[in-house]
Amino acid sequence: MEQRKLGALQVSAIGYGAMGLSHAYGAPCDEKAFQEVVAANLAAGVTFFxxxxxxxxxxxxxxxxxxxxxxxKPHRAQIVLASKFGIEFDLTSPKLPHPLVANADPRKIKSALEGSLKRLHTDYLDLYYQHRHDPKVEPEAVAEVMAxxxxxxxxxxxxxxxxxxDYIRRAHAVCPISAVQNRYSMLARQHEALFPLLSELNIxxxxxxxxxxxxLSGSYDQNSHFDPKYDYRATMPQFQQESYAQNQALFALLSKIAQEHEATMAQLSLAWVMAQAPWIVPIPGSRNLERIKENAGAAQVKLTYAEVQAITDALERLPHSAVYGGAPTKIHAD
Ligand SMILES: NC(=O)c1ccc[n+]([C@@H]2O[C@H](COP(=O)([O-])OP(=O)(O)OC[C@H]3O[C@@H](n4cnc5c(N)ncnc54)[C@H](OP(=O)(O)O)[C@@H]3O)[C@@H](O)[C@H]2O)c1
Structure with missing residues (x-):
């Protein structure tokens, strides 16, 4: 697979987000599922986990x-491994799941890293993110620990x-940041405002x-059901009944462009993300081995400038639902 640069790192142009194997998208997977998913990614050329x-x-x-x-572990030398610190479960809260709180206490970061290294059977991480900034800790203090x-x-x-x-700029001045990890898709474009800064700082x-x-895979409809106990999609706005109708016109257009490329809608969606800049790397998540292969195949889908613009225009023009955690540029009432 084609490689992309994230600051000081080189990674496969499409990565894999493993979160959904443990929470948010169903009951936790077992060891066998982890083995199969990792094997499917490696076979498809995805080496960024x-x-x-x-x-x-x-x-x-x-x-x-x-x-x-x-x-x-057996593939450690071939992969780029990223993990994150800086939020923890508030075990004192009676609420379940326990609420998450930011904690970037510099003493805590070192013990968090030791824990991650031990569990991940490695003595180094390629990329270590601060998961959420902690208002109690200055960016310079965190950046010094990272240095x-x-x-x-x-x-x-x-x-x-x-x-x-401003947190990114201040932290970067102390120890250069290689990557910012943010929610970003056709339906969640609020962080495009950050693109000039990322380009300027080579992040x-x-x-x-x-x-x-x-x-954005177009694979879900009114009949899709998500188990509210384990699957956060049960309450996400884009998976509510009215959203399927709201997204219909936009999704019909995406599906048509995808077909013209002999691609799937998921591949088109990932290709659009990648077309925004050469330093953007999507990390889709899936438990499904065929879909892992499909998502990796998005690296082969090359959109012309005119196609990227046509899709972006449609995102501004056509109605679409809100998405969980995102802020679309425009939400139409009709
Ligand atoms: N930094 C942060 O705060 C933060 C927050 C959230 C996530 N993340 C990271 O980002 C990664 C990706 O996020 P995400 O899992 O929300 O991404 P996503 O790829 O947008 O959504 C994953 C969901 O899409 C489905 N899916 C994936 N490919 C598909 C395809 N080709 N066709 C149909 N459905 C498909 C999966 O279902 P199936 O399993 O059934 O295929 C899964 O339920 C996470 O795993 C995590 O590593 C970071």
Whole structure:
């Protein structure tokens, strides 16, 4: 697969987000599923894997790293492995799932990294993100810890997720940031405002939820059911009954352009994300081995400038539903 640059790193142009194997998209997967999913990604040329210390369940808060580690170990030299620190479960809260709180206490970061390295069966991470900024800790203080970890060889590069622009600039001045990981898809474009800054500072964008949690694959309709106990899509706005009708015209157009490329709508959606800049890398997530192959195939879908513009214009013009956690540029009442 074609490679892309994220600051100091080189990664496969499409990565894989492993979160959904442990939470948000159904009951947690077992070891066998992790093995199959990793094998399917590697076979498709996807070598950039994304996890976080908090991808897990109430009973097994580090489920994702714990199951991913042994499976990735034999391939460690060939892969680029990213994990995240900086949010933790508030175990004092009686609410379930426990609410998440930001904690970037520099002493805490080091112990968090040691935990991740142990679970991931490795002695270094290629990319270590601050998952959410902590208002109690200055960006310079976090960046200094990252500089120390890079010097020690414990991490190769660092990044931030969903941090404000001034936080990125200040942190980058102390220790260069390689990647910002933000929600980004056709239906969640609020972070396009950050693109000039990322370009100026040579920082890559890792696009999470690039399929808007799957809706941009066009594979779901009024009959789709999501188990409210394990599947966050049960309450996401884009999977509500009225949203399917709202998205119809836009999705018909996307489907038509996809067919012209002999591609699927998921591939077109990922290709549009990648066409925005050479330093953007989407990390779709799937439990389905065929879909993993399909998503990797998006790297072959090359859109012309006119096609990218036509889709972007349609996103401005046509009605579409809100998406979870995103802010579309325009939501029509009709
Ligand atoms: N930094 C952060 O705060 C943050 C937040 C959220 C996520 N992330 C990272 O980003 C990764 C990706 O996010 P995401 O999982 O929300 O991304 P996504 O790819 O937009 O959504 C995943 C959902 O889409 C479905 N899907 C994927 N490919 C499909 C296809 N070709 N056709 C039909 N359905 C498809 C999957 O269902 P199936 O499994 O049934 O295929 C899954 O339910 C996560 O795994 C995590 O690593 C980071």
């Amino acid at each position: 994304d996890t976080a210390e908090i991808y897990g369940t109430n009973d097994d808060p580090h489920h994702n790293e714990r199951l991913l580690g042994p499976v990735l 120390g970890l890079i010097k020690e060889g414990k991490i190769r590069a660092w990044g931030v997720s969903e941090a404000p622009a 890559g964008l890792v696009a999470f939820s690039p399929l808007a949690n799957g809706i």
